[in-house]
Amino acid sequence: MSLIDSLRLRLGGFDALLLLAIVGLASGILAGASNILFRLFTESGFVLWHPESDKGDFEGLSWHFHLIMPIVGGLVVGLLLQKLSKHRRAVGVGHTLERMVFHQGYLPWKNAVVQFFVGGLTLASGMSVGREGPGIHLGAASGSWLGQRLKLPNNSIRVLVGCGSAAAISASFNTPLAGVIFAMEVIMMEYTIASFIPVILASVSGAVLSRIVFGNAVAFDVPSLELVSLWEMPYFLLMGIIIGCLAALFIYCTTAVTRKTYEWPVWIKCTLSGIAVGLIALGIPQIMGIGYDSVNATLQGDYGLMLLVLCLVGKLAATIICSGMSMPGGVIGPSFFIGAMSGAIIGFVGHQFFPEYSSSYPFYAMVGMATMMSAVLNAPLAALMALLELTANPGIILPGMFSVVVANLMVTQVFKQPSMFQSLMNAKGMTFKFNPLTQFLRRVGVAGAMDRSIAVHDRHIRLLDAAQILENNPRWILIREDNVPISLMSANDLARYMVEQESSEEPMPEDIDLLKIPADRQNISSVYLQATLEEVLDSLERDKTDAAYVFRTTAPMTEKIYGVITRETIESYYTYKPASKVK
Template identity: 85%
Template sequence: MSFIDSLRLRLGSVDSLLLLALVGLASGILAGASNILFRLFTESGIVLWHPKTEAGDFEGLPWELRLGMPIIGGLLVGVFLQKLSKHRRSVGVGHVLERMAFHQGYLSLKNAFVQFFVGGLSLASGMSVGREGPGVHLGAASASWLGQKLKLPNNSIRTLVGCGSAAAISASFNTPLAGVIFAMEVIMMEYTISSFIPIILASVMGAVLSRMVFGHAVAFDVPSLELTSLWEMPYFLLMGVIIGCFASLFIASTTAVTRKTFHWPVWIKCSLSGVAVGLIAIGIPQVMGIGYDSVNASLHGEYGLMLLVLCLVAKFFATVACSGMSMPGGVIGPSFFMGAMAGAIIGFIGNLFFPEHASSYPFYAMVGMATMMSAVLQAPLAALMALLELTSNPGIILPGMFSVVVANLMVSQVFKQQSIFHSLMKAKGMEFKFNPLTQFLRRVAVAGAMDRSVAVHDRNIRLLDVAQILENQPRWILIREDNVPVYLMSGNDLARFMVELESREEPMPDSLDLLKIPAERQNVSAVYLQATLEEVLDSLERDNTDAAYVFRTTAPLTEKIYGVVTRKRLESYYTYKPIKKSS
C-alpha cells in the first residue's frame, strides 16, 4: 500500500486528528488567500467605477451614478449568469450548505470562479449585498478542492469545508474565534473535537494572512463604551423582541420574493435588483455596497434619528430585492447594517425617555448588530463571539446575550422561521432536514469502519487456491462473477465446508463453485473508499443489500478492493447495547 493510501485510510479512522489538523491548516491558507484576493478585486473594482472617491464611499457620488451603477451592474451580472448553465449559477453560503447536505461537501472550482467575478461586480456596482457570503463560498470551495485533490475521505472533506468557511469569516472581519463558531454553528451544525481543532487552525491562518495584508484593525471602528445601568436590561429584552420581529419579517419577505420570482429569467431578476437599489440610492446612498462606513457612523453617533430610520427601511427593501432575486452576494453584511441601525434607533428613543439610565445609542447599535446577525442566521454563539471580538469589550456580552437569545426565540419559536439560508433553500425546492443519526454517520468514513480481513475470488476456485486463502484466515470471502463482486460469505463457512469435504470417503474435486457450497451469502453493494457511513447506509437501502465492498479506481477499468462493511457492523456504530452483568 502506498504512503498516500495509508494516509487516506488513517484520515478515515478515529485517530486522524493530527493529520486532519495539518490539512486544515493548509486549507486555511488557501481560504484566507482567496478571500484576500476577492477583497482586493472588489476594492479595485470600486476604484475603477469612480476614481475620485474612496473605496465604498458611494455617498460622495452624484445621483446619476448612484442610479446608473446598480442598474448597469445588475444587468451585466444577470446577462453573464443567464449564459451559464443552471447549476453553475449556484453561489454563496446557500450553495455551500446545499453541497454539504446533499453532496458531502464537494464544491466545484468553476462555481467559485463565477462567485469571484459576479460577486465582485455586484459589490463594485453598489448592490445591497455583503462580501462575507462570497468569501465563505470561496474559502469553502478552495478547502474542498484541496480535499478532492488529495482524494481524502468524504468526512474529512466536510471538515475542510468548515475550515475554509471559518478562515473566510476570520479574514473578512479579523475575528478568528467568531469564524470558528460560525463554521461549527452554521456550516457544520455540530461541535466535535475532531473538527474543532482543524477549524481553529484554519481560522487562525485566515486572520494571520488578513492582518499581513490589511493590518490588525477589525472590520468596524468601534468606540469604547460601557453599560450605564442594570436598569437597561429590560430594555435590551425589548430590543431582542423588536429586532426578532424585524428579522422574521426580513426572512419572510426575502423568501416570498425568491418563491415569487424563482422561475423568472436570471437577467431580469438581477436587472430588477439593480433598478430597486438605484432608485432607493438616489435619496439614501447609504444602502449601496457593504455599508461598513455607515455602520461606523452609527457606532460613533453621527446619525440623527430620522436618518437612522431612513437607512434601516431603505436597506431592508434594497436587501430583500437583492437577496430575494438571487443577486450573488451575502446577507451577513446587510444584517450588521440593519442591526446597527435598529439598535441605534432603540437606543436613541431610550435616551430620550430615560437619559439618566440609558447608555448612548452607539452602545445599542453594537448590540443590535449582533442581535440581527444572530436572528437572521440563527447563530447566537457566532454573533456573540463576533460582538466580543469586534468590540474587545467583555462588558457588552451581558446585554448582548440577553438580546441575542430573545431575538432567536422570537424568530424560531414565535414566528417559526428557519435561518435565512435554510429558508431560501426551501423556497428553491431544497428541503433541508436535520437528522442526528445522519449527522453522526457523516462523521465516520467507511475506511475507518470497514473490515479489511477479506479475500476476493471468482466463484469457481481451485482447491489449491482455497488452501492458500484459508491459510491467511480471512473473515470474509468476496465472490466475483464475470469479474464483478456479487456475494459475500463468511470465511468460516468455507473452512467448515473444507473440513467436511476432507472427511468424506470420496475423491476430492479439483475445484469448487463458491455459490453452490452450503453457506450463508449476502448480496453486496459497491461504495467508494472516500464514502462516509451515511453513504454506505444509503447504498444498502437503495440496493436492498446487507453488505458493501469498499473500492477505489486505480486505473481505467481497474478497481482495488480495500475491505467490506456489513449492515450489522454499520448498526453497531449507532445502536446501544447494555453491558450484561455477570451473576
C-alpha cells in the first residue's frame, strides 16, 4: 500500500489529529490568501468607480453615484448570473451549509469563482451586503478543494471546510478566536478535539496572513469603553428584547422576500435590489456597502439620534431587499451595522434620562453589534468572542452575555425563528435537521471503521486455492461473479464446510461453488473509500443490504477493494456500552 493510501486510511478514523492539523494549516493558508485577494479586488473595484475617494467612503460621493452605482452594479451582476445555470450561481454561507449537509462538504470550485467576481462587483457597487459571506464561501471552498485534490475521506473534507471558514472570519475581522468558534458553531455545528485543533491552526494562519497584508488593526476603530454602573443592566435587558425583536423581523422579512421572489428571473431581482438601494441611498448614503465607516463613526460618538434612527431603518430595509432577492453577499456585516445603530439608540436615550448611571452610547453600540450578530446567526458564543477580540476589554463581556442571551431567547423561543441561514435554506426548499447521531456518523470515515481482513475470489474456487485463502486467516470472503462483487460470507463458513467434507465418506470436490455451500451469505453494496459512516448507512438502507465493500477507482474501469463494513460494525460505534473498571 502506498504512503498516501495509508494516510487516507488513517484520516478516516479518530486518531489522525496530527495529519488533520497539517492539512488544516494548509487550508487556512489557502483560505486566508483567497480572502485577501477578494478584499483587494473589492476595494480596487470601488477605486475604479471613484478614484478620488477613500475605499468604501460612499458618503463622500455625489448623489449621482449614490443612485447610479447600485443600479448599474445590480444590473451587471444580474445579467452575469442570468447566464449561469441555477446550481452554478448558488453562493454564500447558505450554499456552504447546503454542501455540508447534503454533499459531505464538496464545494464546486466554479461556484467559488462566481462568488469571487460577482461578490466583488456587488460590494464595489455599494449594495447593502457584507463581505464576510463571500469570504466564508471562498475560505470553505479552499479547504474543500484541498481535500478533494488529495482525495481525503469525506469526514476530513468536512473539517477542512470548517478550517477554511474559520480562516475567512479570522482574516476579515482579525479575530482568530471568533473565527474558530464561528466555524464550530455555525458551519460544523459540533465541538470535538479532532476538529478544534486543525480549525485553530487554520484560523491563526488566516489572521497572520491578514496582518501581513493589512496590518494588526481589527476591523473596527473601537475607543476605550467602560461600564459605568451595574444599574445599567436593565438597559441591556431592554437591548436584548429590542434587538431580539429586530433580528426576528429581519429574518422573517428576508425569508418572506425570498419566498415571494424565488422564481423571478435573477437579473430582475438584482436590478430591483440596486434600484431600492439607490433610492434609499439618496437620503441615507451611509447604508451603502458594508458600512464599516458608519459603524466606526457611531463608535466614536459622531452620530446624533436622528441619523442613528435613519441609518437603522434604511440599512434594515436595504439589507432585507438585497438578501431576500439573493444578491451574492453576506448578512454578518449588515448585522453589525444594524446592531450598532440599535445599541447606540438605546444608549443615547438612556443617557438622556440617567446620565450618571449610564455609559456613553458607543459602549451600547458595541454590545448591540454582538447582540444582533448572535440573534441573526444563532451564534451566541461566536458573537461574544468577537466582542472580546474587537474591544480587548473583558469588562464588556458581562453586559454582552446578558444582552446576547436575552436576544437569542427572543428569536428562538418567543418568535420561533431559526437562524438566518437555515431560514433562507428552508425558504428555498432545503429543509434539514441536525441530530447527534447523524453528526457522529459524519465524523467517522469508512476507511477508519472497515474490516480489512478479507479475501476476494470468484464464486467458483479450486480446493487448493480455498486452502491457501484459509491459511491467511481472513474474516471475510468477498464473492465475485463476472468480476463484480455480489456477496459476502464469513471465512469460518468455508473452513467449516471443508472440515465437514474431509470427514465425509464422499470424495472432496475439486471445485467449490461459494454461492451454494452452506453459509450465512449477505447481499452487498459498494461504497467509496472517502465515504463517511452516514453515507454507508444510507447506502445499506437504500439497497436493503447489511454489508458493503469499500473501493477506490485507481484507473478507468479498475477498482481497488480495501475492505468491507457491516451494519453491525456501524451500530457498534453508537450502541451504548456500560462503563467498566478493572478491579
